[in-house]
Amino acid sequence: MDVVPPKTVHTDFPTQVPVTIGEIRLSTPTRKIRIPPMFTPPKPTDKRTKLISNRSHFFRVLRYARPSDYALGAGTAAAGPILFLAMEKAHPSFLPRSAMAQSLRLVTAIGVAAGFLRYYKRSSLRFWGWAENAREVEMDMKEMVQKVKNKEPLYGVSVLDAHMQGVAARNSRYSQTFFHVLPWFNLVNHNQHGVDTTKYFRAAEEELERERLARGE
Secondary structure (H helix, E strand, O other), X not given: OEEOOOXXXXXXXXXXXXXXXXXXXXXXXXXXOOOOXXXXXXXXXXXXXXXXXXXXXXXXXXXXXXXXXHHHHHHHHHHHHHHHHHHHHHOOOOOOHHHHHHHHHHHHHHHHHHHXXXXXXXXXXXXXXXXXXXXXXXXHHHHHHHHHHOOOOOOOOOOOOHHHHHHHHHHHOOHHHHOXXXXXXXXXXXXXOOOOOHHHHHHHHHHHHHHHHHOXX
């Protein structure tokens, strides 16, 4: 134990790291500590798929949904009332008509909610690249290139400051995986989507150049 002036900095690393406590310097053995990153990187996707966004806006997920997503959601929504009526027919409860109507309305509401969440999650999986998404990748590129050509913000204009946009982005990242506990949607425009947006500007430049050459300029 050595007495040294306060605020003295020693660089004995990597053998020993001196720690100054007041005017007492204690030498402690060095141990390598791995500091985790400040963010969680996107889950690696299949080589046949591409990440479009890991926290897409609510209405964009709806716009990119496929007809099969609507069919799956409708089937899930209808399954609840159908099963309820089938069980009632197989094993009658002999409840009053008003009680049966209330129960059927409740089951229908639960079925519709479950159908919507399943439809929404299925569309979200393609944005993350967790399912085949060639159609969505093409739609995304066309939409973003057009926005670049029109000099519009890629992900819309937000009324929130940068900090609150970051909070919204972190709260909604992969939130659909927790739908069975807490349905959570991204309703905020922000630019934190886990993708390199330079590809959109590069594609827009190439398209503008082709248009210029086609005009003979």
